[in-house]
Amino acid sequence: MSKEEITYPVKGGGKLTYWLKLDPKVSASSKTIADTEFAKELAKRTGIEIEWVHPTQGQEQQQLNLMIASGDMADIIDAPWGTWYPGGAEKALQDNVILPLNDLIEKYAPDYLKVLETDPEKNKQVRTDDGVLYGFACFRGDDINTVYVAPLLRGxxxxxxGLSRxxxxAEYEEVLRAFKEKKGATAPFTITKNLDENFVAGALGFSLNWxxxxNGKVAYGRLHPNYKEYLTIMHRWYEEGLLDNNFATNDGDAIKANMLNSTSGLTIGFLSGNMGTWMNAMKDKDPNYELVASQYPTLNKGEKVKFAQKDWKFNGWSTAITTSCQNPELAAKxxxxxxxxxxxxxxxFGIEGVSYEMVNGYPTYTDAVMKHPTFSVAEALSVYTRTAYADGPFIQRKEYIEQVMQLPQQKEALQILIQADPYPNKYPPATTTPEEAQELATIESDINTYVDEMTLRFIIGTEPLSNFDKFVETVKSMNIDRAIEIRQKSVDRYNNRK
Structure with missing residues (x-):
């Protein structure tokens, strides 16, 4: 297939409709992304007029499916197809909702094609099992972009x-006990009932879920031999008052209150939305207040962290061209x-001289972003860029993270977190067929309900751990082996992608 030389602005231009969620960081300053400096500059540089279409905030998934059902679709749709469309991207292709893009990308998207050709892992992640490209993916550009959740402690x-991180x-338990006995923390470790799938469990050699x-095989964490030990530890912490006794009913506001009023000294939280926000909130009230991150725990000192929050470079969002698009070539360009x-x-970074300057070869955000009188850094960035709500067709650069994580404690946390190596054990972005997805949903819905209920009962103590073997037998009787079989097939297909 002959490739067309693509230059911008595109000769002759054109108009496209583009459906995407209106991120709250954008709506802080604009009613629509069309009003942002980013959108205006994008139209000018590409020579393509965009009519931006936003669903009602909080109803994005429902409205996406209603739009598709109506048959009156935008030319371009930005979505996490694996979760928002029943059956995922493969079903959307099968249903004639979105276009297969292999030929279009080869001819009209040379820069995107180059990204895929130079990174085999990204190339695998954004295709179907049959090798079909269905969207222009949002990628994280560096390891530092993939980590954002950590154990946060009162530094x-x-x-x-006089305690080390x-x-x-065992060291986490010692610290929690000190927080309780010497600092009066009544809920030293505060979390929600969702738990963190890698904290404690990861140290014992598994993740709570898939x-x-x-050996390279799909496994379900609740069947791991050490799951009983995990429950034993969490129950002990609950009984000793080290684990927040209200964890089953906690929400984000409760966690925030606990960490700000000295009820708690440890949680699992976001480096930006929690660590940064809480420290800034306390800087005038308590100048000594400090949060620091530590690594996800291991069982033995000096071991490599294998299970931790560290995402794939593909973040799940893809921008697809729909079958309603009258000019898919223009959309690809x-x-x-x-x-x-x-x-x-x-x-x-936005517009040079306005939202950033090049300083010794480094794209540096200006005061218009970093010191905006009204908006947060993320909100100000969203006037000029899309990187603060990474869900579009581009690669998020590490310089963004390096600058928005302004506190020394945040920068240090990033360096701690990127040392983990969870990828050999991390469940990949494999896809199931529509039929497999339906069968899995039926099996796993019942299992998840039962497992969540029993996990709470074991931790709280209303179910004795002497009944653990019975719990395992019940999970096995609920067709978990079939779920493992289906997932193994999907992972095998993923591993065989070219």
Whole structure:
């Protein structure tokens, strides 16, 4: 197939409709993305007029499916197809909702194609099992972009008590006990009932939910031999008052209150939305207040962290061209722009001289972003870029993360978290067939309900751990082996993608 030379602005231009959620960071300053400086600059540079279409906030998934059902679709749709469309991208292709893009990308999107050709892992993640490209993916550009959740501890308490940051389960327990006994924390470790699938469990060699075992096979964490030990530890912490006794009913507001009023000294939280926000909220009330991150725990000192929050470079969002699009060639050219050198700079940094300056070769955000009198950094960035709500056709650059994580404690946390190596055991972005997805949903819905209920009962103590073997037998009787079989087939297909 002959490839067309793509230059911007596109000769002759054109108009496209583009459906995407209106992120709250955008709506803080604009009623629509069309009003942002980013959208205006994007139209000017590509030579393509965009009519932006936004669903009602909080109803994005429902309205996506209603739009598709109506048959009156936008030319371009931005979505996490694996979760928002029943059956995922493969079903959307099968249902004639979105176009297969292999030929279009080869001819009209050379910069996106180059990204895929130079990174085999990204190439695998954005295709169907049959090798079909269905969208222009949003990628994280560096390891530092993939980590954002960590164990957060009261650093000022650690200093006051002469304690080092914990790295093993036993050290975390020692720290929690000190927080309770010497700092008066009534809920030293505060979390929600969702638990963190890698904290404590990861130290014992598994993830609470689906993961890949050391033999390369799909495994379900609640059947791991050490799951009973996990429950034993969590029950002990609950009984001793180290684990927040209200964890089953906690929500985000409760966690925030606990961490700000010294009820708690440890949680699992976001580096930006929790660590940064809470420290800024406390800087005038308590100048000594400090949060620091530590690694996800291991069982033995010095072990490599294998299970931790660390995402894939593909973040799940893809921008697809629909079968309603009358000019898919123009759409492909437009979406390719985000992967050009110029487009990548616009999507990540905005307009040079306005939202960023090049300082010794480093794209540096200006005071218009970093010191906006009204908006947060993320909100100000969203006037000029899309990187603060990464869900578009581009690669998020590490310089974004390096700058928005302004506190030294945040920067340090990033360096701690990227040391983990969960990928050999991390469940991959494999896809199931529509038929498999339906069968899995039936099996796993019942299992998840039962497992969640029993996990709470074991931790709280209303179900004795002497009944653990009976619990395992019940899970096995609920067709878990069939779920493992289906998932193994999908992972095998993923591993065989070219």
């Amino acid at each position: 000022d308490w650690l200093k006051e008590l 914990p790295t093993t389960v 993961y890949i075992d050391d 437009f979406l390719n722009y985000g992967y050009t050198e110029e487009g990548e700079m616009l999507y990540n």
